[in-house]
Amino acid sequence: MLKSTELEDKELFGMESFKIMVDLSEGVFHDLKNILATISGLAQLSLIKDVDDDVKTNLINIVKATLSFKDALDRYYNFTQGYNEEEKKPYDIQSIILKTVDMVRFKLDILNSLGNEIQLNFLLNSYSRILCNEYELRQSLLNIIMNAIESMEDKSGTLSLKLYDLGNKVYIEIKDTGVGISPENMERLFKVEFTTKAKGTGLGLKIAKRSIEKNGGDIEVCSKLGEGTRFLISFPIYHENLMD
Numbered sequence: 001m002l003k004s005t006e007l008e009d010k011e012l013f014g015m016e017s018f019k020i021m022v023d024l025s026e027g028v029f030h031d032l033k034n035i036l037a038t039i040s041g042l043a044q045l046s047l048i049k050d051v052d053d054d055v056k057t058n059l060i061n062i063v064k065a066t067l068s069f070k071d072a073l074d075r076y077y078n079f080t081q082g083y084n085e086e087e088k089k090p091y092d093i094q095s096i097i098l099k100t101v102d103m104v105r106f107k108l109d110i111l112n113s114l115g116n117e118i119q120l121n122f123l124l125n126s127y128s129r130i131l132c133n134e135y136e137l138r139q140s141l142l143n144i145i146m147n148a149i150e151s152m153e154d155k156s157g158t159l160s161l162k163l164y165d166l167g168n169k170v171y172i173e174i175k176d177t178g179v180g181i182s183p184e185n186m187e188r189l190f191k192v193e194f195t196t197k198a199k200g201t202g203l204g205l206k207i208a209k210r211s212i213e214k215n216g217g218d219i220e221v222c223s224k225l226g227e228g229t230r231f232l233i234s235f236p237i238y239h240e241n242l243m244d
């Protein structure tokens with residue numbers, strides 16, 4: 001098992017690589033948008049010409065596809081913003097959850113188009129705000145939600161997301177009906193580099209736990225092999241001090 005300094009080294013290396021990737025991606029996003037604008041522009045120009053109906057339909061579909069590609073690019077770009085901000089601010093947790101779910105929809109669509117049937121259930125009953133670093137929170141939720149989806153990859157199932165207030169805390173529940181975790185693996189779950197996936201780094205959950213705790217939250221997990229897993233995350237609700 002790795003020691004905590006080794007985890008820090010790995011995280012630092014991860015953060016450095018991520019920073020380089022984000023810096024590079026600024027240019028890539030820009031280039032891709034220019035290419036999309038060219039494709040869309042040429043398709044729109046051709047639409048003015050006298051062309052057959054089926055060619056027209058194809059051209060309209062090309063324009064629509066370039067627009068949704070541009071939307072997706074904007075979403076990815078926005079998601080990477082704020083990664084180097086240290087500051088904590090009050091954020092509406094519901095909107096953070098929705099932004100994160102937006103990032104995984106593509107994965108659900110791909111799995112469902114391959115014959116899986118993975119449903120997404122929402123029960124978002126809180127508008128509470130919490131004091132956090134938004135980027136770290138999005139990243140943590142993304143890691144946990146991705147694991148939940150991956151646990152249902154070879155079978156169909158339901159991913160349920162709940163948000164509710166209880167006392168002075170807001171709770172986020174992320175539940176899947178996936179493969180579940182055995183009691184032996186449960187003990188190793190938050191240990192560095194524990195993975196059961198061929199291409200997994202085994203870092204996703206550890207980074208999520210560390211970020212959640214760093215932002216004043218708690219994370220608990222319970223699971224039953226063959227039935228599914230539930231992560232419960234809680235944060236103190238942020239109350240604005242009106243005297244400030």
Ligand SMILES: Nc1ncnc2c1ncn2[C@@H]1O[C@H](COP(=O)(O)OP(=O)(O)OP(=O)(O)O)[C@@H](O)[C@H]1O
Binds near residue numbers: 151196199
């Ligand atoms: N919702 C879940 N259902 C079943 N097993 C899970 C779930 N979440 C985590 N696990 C188990 O915990 C292991 C560690 O998860 P973690 O996110 O840290 O790494 P990973 O998913 O294996 O790799 P990476 O996050 O780099 O893709 C997983 O390999 C899996 O065995």
Ligand SMILES: [Mg+2]
Binds near residue numbers: 143146147
């Ligand atoms: Mg993972």
